[in-house]
Amino acid sequence: MSDWIALLRGVNVGGVTVKSAELRETFAGLGFTGVRTVLASGNVAFESDRADAAALKRDIERALSDRFGYEAWIVLITPSRLRAIVAAFPFDATDASRQPYVVFASEPSVVDELMTAAGEPDPHADPLERGDGVVYWNPVKGTTVDTGFAKVLARPAFKPTTTNRNLRTLEKLL
Template sequence: MTSFIALLRGVNVGGITIRSAELRELFDGLGFEAVRTVLASANVAFESPRADAAALKREIEAALAERFGYDAWIVLTTAEHVRAVIDAFPFDAADASRQPWVVFASAASVLDELARGEGLDPAVDPIARGDGVVYWNPVKGTTTDTPFAKLLSRARFTPTTTNRNLRTLAKLAG
């Protein structure tokens, strides 16, 4: 049995509303076990005996699209990988003046482009490339205002990236 984590992109923003109970019901209906949602339904932890993550991703996206009527895109990873991502966070996650974020993307090339951080001030926008992620540790309260935040919000990145706070990931990974 593999413990998976599904991170849904674009849920509960832009008119796409999915309640946690409905999301759990959908994942239960797909035959997954130990299904639980974390924080307003954009995050699902579950277990499956099937190990083909690519096939599971396609199945989940198709079920989300059919049930909720939107062009679903998710990041599907394992709880083990998320724990490793958390453990590898390269900044001081305990620094109360900062907000520790992890950016996931649909392709390594997107992460590479984001991690180059051309023109970014590392004191304002500390970023680092990790295993399948980009780490970001902005000053608390600036996550929509910094140059990296503006880079993430560009039209070419918004459909293929999703980010989560390190604390949310810790809750998901258990």
């Protein structure tokens, strides 16, 4: 058995409602065990005897689309990879005045595009750093929709290819 974590993009926002119980049922219906949801923002930890990540991702996305009626996109990651991403967070995650975020992308090229589009953000107001397949972002609380990078993330081109999580949520998943 392999442990996996699925991070769903765009659920419980913008009219796409996915209840945790139904989400667990959907994953269990795919034959996964140990299914556990964390918070109501599309985070699922589970076990599978299947090792082909691409096939798992495709099957999960299809099942989510069929069950909940939206174009599903997920990040599928192992707990060890997620641990490495969390451990590499380059900012002070204990700073209560900040929102420690990790932005996941569908492909490494999307991370490149995000960093290029961000340009030279203000390192105090909108600190960014490229990680291994992610962008680390640590904006001041209350500004997460107003900063330059927030506006980049809100662009239609990035909505279907990115999802972000607060570092604290990722820690709960682990």
